[in-house]
Amino acid sequence: MSRLSEIKKGIVQKFELSPEAVGCLRLTIIDNTNVYIENHRGIAEYTQKKVGINGDAFVIVISGGALQLERFGRDNVAISGDIRSVQYENLR
Amino acid sequence: MRLWKFITGYVMIRVEGLSLEKFLNIAAQSGITVYDVQRVSYTVLRAVISAHGYRKIRRIVPEKYRITAEKKAGVPFGFIRLSGRKVLLIGLACLCVAVFVASFFVWDVRVTGIEKREAIALTKEMQSLGVFVGAFKGGVDIKEIETRLMVEHDEFAWANLRFKGVVAEIEVVLAEPPPEMVDETRPCDIVATKDALIESIMALKGRAAVAKGQTVREGDVLISGFIWDEGLTRILVAARGEVIGSVWYKAQVSAPMFNETRVPTGRTQTQRVIAIGADTAAVDAGCEFEEYDTEVIDEYDVVGLFLPVKVITLKHSEVKLRLEPADLQKLMVDLEERAFYDAQGLVPDNAEVVGHETVSEEKDGNLVVAVYVQTRENIGKVVYLEE
Numbered sequence: 001m002s003r004l005s006e007i008k009k010g011i012v013q014k015f016e017l018s019p020e021a022v023g024c025l026r027l028t029i030i031d032n033t034n035v036y037i038e039n040h041r042g043i044a045e046y047t048q049k050k051v052g053i054n055g056d057a058f059v060i061v062i063s064g065g066a067l068q069l070e071r072f073g074r075d076n077v078a079i080s081g082d083i084r085s086v087q088y089e090n091l092r
Numbered sequence: 093m094r095l096w097k098f099i100t101g102y103v104m105i106r107v108e109g110l111s112l113e114k115f116l117n118i119a120a121q122s123g124i125t126v127y128d129v130q131r132v133s134y135t136v137l138r139a140v141i142s143a144h145g146y147r148k149i150r151r152i153v154p155e156k157y158r159i160t161a162e163k164k165a166g167v168p169f170g171f172i173r174l175s176g177r178k179v180l181l182i183g184l185a186c187l188c189v190a191v192f193v194a195s196f197f198v199w200d201v202r203v204t205g206i207e208k209r210e211a212i213a214l215t216k217e218m219q220s221l222g223v224f225v226g227a228f229k230g231g232v233d234i235k236e237i238e239t240r241l242m243v244e245h246d247e248f249a250w251a252n253l254r255f256k257g258v259v260a261e262i263e264v265v266l267a268e269p270p271p272e273m274v275d276e277t278r279p280c281d282i283v284a285t286k287d288a289l290i291e292s293i294m295a296l297k298g299r300a301a302v303a304k305g306q307t308v309r310e311g312d313v314l315i316s317g318f319i320w321d322e323g324l325t326r327i328l329v330a331a332r333g334e335v336i337g338s339v340w341y342k343a344q345v346s347a348p349m350f351n352e353t354r355v356p357t358g359r360t361q362t363q364r365v366i367a368i369g370a371d372t373a374a375v376d377a378g379c380e381f382e383e384y385d386t387e388v389i390d391e392y393d394v395v396g397l398f399l400p401v402k403v404i405t406l407k408h409s410e411v412k413l414r415l416e417p418a419d420l421q422k423l424m425v426d427l428e429e430r431a432f433y434d435a436q437g438l439v440p441d442n443a444e445v446v447g448h449e450t451v452s453e454e455k456d457g458n459l460v461v462a463v464y465v466q467t468r469e470n471i472g473k474v475v476y477l478e479e
Contacts, residue, residue, distance in 0.1 A: 042117040047131050069129035069139075074120045 005057050025055040029086065034070075035062055035079045043072065051079055052089075061087045097127070101143035101166030109157040112137045119145070122152050143168055198227045199258035206264050214262065223253065223260050232260075274474050279328035282315035282472040284308045288337030291468055298331030308337070314472050328477060337471035339443070343434035344462040345427050349454065351418050354385065354411040361410075362389070367402045375403075381410040423459055424452060431463035443469035 012019050020026040020039055028036040037053050037060065044059050045052035046069065051062045067081035107115055112131070119126050124145035130138045141149065143166065150159060174181055201223060203211035218224065221237050234253050241251040241264075249267035253260065274280075282298070290306045298315045302308055317331035361384075364375040379386075390405035428450050439445060448465045 042120065043113045046113055046116065046129070069116070069126070071125060071127055072116055072120055072129055073125035074123055 008056075023056070025060070027060065027086070029083075032064075032083045033080060035083060035086065036076065037079075038076045040075070040077055043069075043077070048081075053077060059089045061085075061089050063087070097140070097142070098166045101164070101168035102127075102140050103143060103146040103161050104138065104140050104163040104165075105146065105149075106132075106160045106162050107137045107139065107157055108135055108160075110135060112157075115153060115157050118153055119149055122148065124149055138162070195258055196229055197258065198223065198225055198229060198232075198255070198260045201225060201260045201262070203262045203264065206266060214264070218260075218262065223262075227260075229255055229260075272474075274330070275476070276330055278330060279317045279477040280330050280474045281313045281317050281477060282331045282333060282335060283475045284310055284312045284314055284335075284337070284471050285473045286310050286337075286339055286471055288339045288471045290314075291336045291338050293333065293335045295331070295333040298329050298333065300333070302335075308471075317477055331474075333472070334470055335472040336468055338446075339467050339469055339471065341435050341438040341465045341467065342462055343431045343438065343465075344460060345431045345434065346455070346458045346460040347418075347423060347427055349418055349420065349423070349457055349459050350415040353414050353416055354383070355414050356385075357410045357412055359410040361408045363406045363408060365404050365406060367404050369400060372404070379408040381408060383413055384408040384410050420459065424461065427452075427459060427461035428463060431461050432465070435463045435465040439465055439467055440469065443467035 008019075008024065011017065012021075012024075023039050025040060026038040028038075030036075041054035041056060043052065044054050045061075046067075048067050049063065049065060051067050051069070053060045053062070062079055062083055063085045064081050064083040067079060067083075069077060070080050071078040109115065112135070115137070116126060116129065119141070124141060126145075127140040128138075132138055143164070146161065153159065174184075201215050201218060203214050203218075206214065218237075221240060222232055223237065232253075232255075237253050238251050241253075241262075242248055245251070247267055247269075248264055250265040252263045254263075255261070287309050288307070290302050290304050290308060292304060293300050293302060293314065295315045298317045299319050301313045301316045308314065314335045315331040315333045317329045318326070319329060320326040359381065361379055361381065363377070363379060365372045366375060386406050386408050388404055389407045392403055394401040394403060431450070432448060435448070436445070444467060446466050446468050448463055450461060450463050452459060452461045454460070
């Protein structure tokens with residue numbers, strides 16, 4: 001775990017905050033059709049079969065078919081399509 | 093969201109270049125949200141961005157990305173396209189102004205809460221109060237009109253006027269009629285309002301003039317306010333009391349006891365007529381039968397004329413009238429039901445129905461059924477004595 005992540009974790013525990021308040025990534029999955037990710041750190045990869053979204057200490061890889069970025073903004077991203085798997089990769 | 097995008101305007105873009113993820117990250121970091129992103133191929137991407145975002149992204153994105161606008165849509169771009177058509181814009185502006193101005197006037201007056209005929213009369217009355225189609229809404233004093241309606245109409249318990257858009261809505265609630273006020277200081281009699289058999293009499297003030305079991309006619313004195321015993325002083329009082337009478341309400345209906353049937357004899361005759369619109373004129377001789385049924389067997393238009401002219405062929409079938417006795421039992425039940433319904437319609441609201449009787453007779457080939465509905469009701473009313 002990186003030094004930054006440790007500090008964040010400490011703040012969250014100390015002040016009993018919601019983790020996303022200090023920039024932790026929040027992932028919401030609806031059925032196998034929609035994924036909403038908040039507090040992301042940019043997009044690492046995007047094809048119709050695979051979307052990689054950067055977090056602080058990992059990459060979330062969403063695999064499936066006909067994947068589409070419904071919305072891609074500074075803080076959040078909405079992905080739709082036929083989602084088969086959601087994986088954490090490159091955990092540091 | 094889609095409506096908002098339409099209002100603010102959006103651009104469907106095509107981005108060509110290598111590492112399109114980087115393009116998306118640059119856009120997001122610059123605060124430009126990208127919608128409906130589709131990776132067409134490794135080097136091509138399609139997306140939708142706002143009109144403002146499109147202007148911004150062209151400045152900040154490196155030249156290695158080729159951005160082309162495939163479609164510009166939404167209200168701002170619509171206005172830009174319309175800006176060349178000045179007459180249309182002026183027309184649109186005039187329409188908006190006309191609609192805005194029209195919204196200051198009344199376009200319809202609706203009355204609710206009363207019967208249609210009374211509503212029409214009230215609508216006419218409202219014209220004199222300044223509420224009519226075409227009236228300026230700002231010139232209508234709602235409070236004053238409501239007050240005047242309440243003052244001038246005793247039958248209204250409540251009246252409310254409000255404007256719903258361009259419609260003036262008048263909502264009326266009818267009042268229950270107040271009970272008849274009796275002057276306690278004026279001498280009066282209680283007299284019969286209708287012919288009845290006295291069921292009970294309770295004279296609270298005055299002297300009972302009739303007894304239980306006695307029949308009375310309309311106008312007969314039931315409780316007298318004039319009390320005079322021989323050798324004593326004459327006293328005039330305001331008679332009070334309750335007189336319950338048994339009243340009969342009669343309704344009578346009749347129907348023929350024989351049904352007329354038309355039996356075809358087999359003889360027929362055809363006749364052609366010319367029809368111009370709703371008028372007809374016979375071409376052949378008229379029908380020679382005394383009683384007959386007619387049907388149209390052929391009809392064709394006379395073409396080439398401006399008028400709608402048709403030639404119609406009629407078939408007249410001779411019939412003989414035959415009287416057949418009706419099902420008397422069924423007819424009796426039907427007539428009794430109708431008569432009972434009619435008789436009940438005569439019964440006042442405050443009367444208690446205690447029974448009914450049916451009388452039937454045959455008269456001139458008709459079955460006559462009369463139903464008498466018996467009620468118990470207060471039959472007294474106050475009639476003031478002449479001083």
